[in-house]
Amino acid sequence: MKQSPNMRDLEFMLRSSRIVAGGFLGTDGRSLEEIIDADMVSLAHLGYTVAQVADRMQQLTVLAIPELGNSVAVGDHLTVTSQDYMGRIICPWPHPMSLAKRITDARRTGTDESICWTDLSIHMIAEHNFFEGKGSAFRIEPGKLVNLIF
Amino acid sequence: MLTVIIAVLVISSVAAALALLLVVAERYIANYGQCTIDINGQKELTVKGGQPLLGALTEEKIFIPSACGGRGTCGYCKVKAIEGAGPVLPTETPFLTAEEIDSDVRLSCQVKIRNDIRIEIPEELLAIREYECVCSDIVDLTYDTKRFRLELQDPPTMDFVPGQYVQFLCPRYKGSGEEVYRAYSVASDPQDKKMIDLIIRLVPNGICTTYCFDYLQAGDTVKVNGPYGEFRLSDSDAAMVWIAGASGMAPFVSILHQMQNEGIKRRVTFFFGGNQVRDMFGMDRMKQFEKELDNFTFVPVVAAPADDEEWSGQKGLVTQAVQREMSDLSDLGDHEGYLCGSPGMIDAAVKVLQSMGMPDQRIFFDKFE
Numbered sequence: 261m262k263q264s265p266n267m268r269d270l271e272f273m274l275r276s277s278r279i280v281a282g283g284f285l286g287t288d289g290r291s292l293e294e295i296i297d298a299d300m301v302s303l304a305h306l307g308y309t310v311a312q313v314a315d316r317m318q319q320l321t322v323l324a325i326p327e328l329g330n331s332v333a334v335g336d337h338l339t340v341t342s343q344d345y346m347g348r349i350i351c352p353w354p355h356p357m358s359l360a361k362r363i364t365d366a367r368r369t370g371t372d373e374s375i376c377w378t379d380l381s382i383h384m385i386a387e388h389n390f391f392e393g394k395g396s397a398f399r400i401e402p403g404k405l406v407n408l409i410f
Numbered sequence: 411m412l413t414v415i416i417a418v419l420v421i422s423s424v425a426a427a428l429a430l431l432l433v434v435a436e437r438y439i440a441n442y443g444q445c446t447i448d449i450n451g452q453k454e455l456t457v458k459g460g461q462p463l464l465g466a467l468t469e470e471k472i473f474i475p476s477a478c479g480g481r482g483t484c485g486y487c488k489v490k491a492i493e494g495a496g497p498v499l500p501t502e503t504p505f506l507t508a509e510e511i512d513s514d515v516r517l518s519c520q521v522k523i524r525n526d527i528r529i530e531i532p533e534e535l536l537a538i539r540e541y542e543c544v545c546s547d548i549v550d551l552t553y554d555t556k557r558f559r560l561e562l563q564d565p566p567t568m569d570f571v572p573g574q575y576v577q578f579l580c581p582r583y584k585g586s587g588e589e590v591y592r593a594y595s596v597a598s599d600p601q602d603k604k605m606i607d608l609i610i611r612l613v614p615n616g617i618c619t620t621y622c623f624d625y626l627q628a629g630d631t632v633k634v635n636g637p638y639g640e641f642r643l644s645d646s647d648a649a650m651v652w653i654a655g656a657s658g659m660a661p662f663v664s665i666l667h668q669m670q671n672e673g674i675k676r677r678v679t680f681f682f683g684g685n686q687v688r689d690m691f692g693m694d695r696m697k698q699f700e701k702e703l704d705n706f707t708f709v710p711v712v713a714a715p716a717d718d719e720e721w722s723g724q725k726g727l728v729t730q731a732v733q734r735e736m737s738d739l740s741d742l743g744d745h746e747g748y749l750c751g752s753p754g755m756i757d758a759a760v761k762v763l764q765s766m767g768m769p770d771q772r773i774f775f776d777k778f779e
C-alpha cells in the first residue's frame with residue numbers, strides 16, 4: 261500500500277536512531293500501518309482497548325515511582341519497579357510532547373516473566389496505538405502484556 | 411486508451427513542473443543571503459541565512475546549552491530574541507512559560523534566521539568553549555556506571571566551578587546517525603585543569619550512554635563544550651545536607667576537592683543512596699575525604715540489599731535516612747540542601763527537606779530536565 265508523505269516521514273523517524281538508539285521499529289520489516297493494524301487486531305481479540313491497557317500501565321508506574329527504583333508488590337502476582345534517569349524524551353509523532361526518561365519493569369512475582377515499558381511507551385500506546393516494532397528494545401507484545409498486567 | 415496515456419503524461423508533466431518550481435523557489439526565493447546576529451549589542455556575527463539560530467551560533471563557537479542536538483526536545487537552548495525572530499512556533503510553546511514568551515525568550519534551535527536578528531544571552535555563555543579531548547581512562551564503578559577521564563588537548567586547560575557540567579558531543583556511530591549533546595557534571599579536582607572526569611550511568615537504549623559504554627575506548631578523541639550551570643557551593647557558612655544517587659555523586663566529588671583546596675570547613679552530611687549494594691561506588695574515596703575534611707560525614711544508604719549482599723550501613727530509601735539522621739535537629743531552616751540524581755529522587759528529596767523546615771531558596775539542584 262502507498263504511504264502518504266506524512267506517514268513516510270514518520271516511519272523514517274521511527275526507523276532512525278534520532279530519539280533512541282536502534283530506533284522504534286527494530287528489525288521489523290512491516291510498515292508502520294501494518295504493525296499498528298496487527299497489534300490492534302491482537303488487542304481486540306483479547307477484549308481490551310488501548311485506553312484500558314495504557315491506563316493499567318500508568319497505574320502500575322505511578323505505584324512504583326515513590327519507591328525510587330525499588331520494587332513494590334502489586335496484588336499477589338505482580339512486582340513492579342520504576343527507574344528514572346536524567347533528561348527527557350520526546351514523542352516521535354509530530355506533536356509537542358516530552359516525557360520523563362523512566363523505565364518500569366512489571367514482573368510476575370517469583371518468576372522470570374516480565375515486561376518493561378517507558379513513559380513514552382504508555383503515551384505511544386494510548387495516543388498512537390503503537391507498541392513498537394519487533395526487535396526494538398521496548399517492543400511490547402499485546403498478548404503478553406495483557407496476560408501479565410491484568 | 412490514447413486519452414488515458416495523454417492524461418498520465420499531462421499529470422506527470424504538471425508534477426515535474428511543480429517540483430522544478432519548488433527547487434527554483436528554494437534556490438532563489440528562500441535564499442536569505444547573509445544575515446547578521448547582534449549579540450547583547452556587543453558582538454555582531456555575519457552568518458548564512460536559512461539555518462537555525464542555534465546551529466549558526468554553534469558554528470561561530472558560541473555554545474548555548476542544548477542536550478538534544480537542536481531537535482527541540484530538551485528546551486535548554488533558550489535565548490532572548492529581541493528582534494527578527496518571527497512568531498513563537500508551536501514546537502517551542504511546551505518549553506516556554508507565559509512570562510518567557512512575554513519576555514521574547516525563544517528556543518534557539520527552532521528560530522530560523524531569515525533576516526537580521528538581535529538576541530541577548532548571558533555574558534558567561536560567551537566564555538563557553540569547545541574542547542577537544544582524549545579519553546585516557548575508563549573505569550567501571552558499578553555494573554551500569556563508569557568513570558571517563560578526558561585529557562584536554564585543545565584548548566589544553568579548563569577553568570570550571572565545582573558543580574558545573576559540560577556537554578559531551580556524542581558523534582555519529584552505528585547506533586545513531588546524528589550527533590547529539592548530553593550534559594554531564596564534572597567529577598574531578600578543579601585544580602587539575604588539564605583533565606576532567608565524568609561519571610556516566612548507562613541509560614538503556616540511550617543514544618549517548620550507549621556510545622560511551624559500547625563504542626568509546628581509551629585513546630579515542632572526543633569533544634565537550636562548557637562549563638555550564640549554576641549548581642555550586644553558596645558563599646554562606648551554613649551547614650549542608652547533600653543528597654545524591656548513582657552518577658549524581660559527580661558534582662560532589664568536585665566540590666569536596668574544592669573544599670579541600672580552599673580549606674572550607676562548612677559542616678556537610680552527604681547521603682548517597684543506591685538500591686542495592688552493587689549500586690554503591692566511591693566509598694573508599696569518601697571515607698578518605700571524611701578523614702581529610704574536619705566537618706564532612708558520609709552516609710551511604712542501601713534501599714534493599716540483595717540476599718547475597720552484605721551491608722552494615724544505613725538501609726532504606728535515601729530520603730528516609732535523611733529524616734532519621736537529621737531528626738535530632740529541630741528543623742533544617744538554617745541548613746542548605748544540595749541535590750543531584752534522578753528527577754524522581756530530587757523530587758522526593760525536596761519534599762523531605764521542605765518537611766524538615768528547609769526553605770526552597772536554600773535547596774539547590776540541577777535536574778537536567
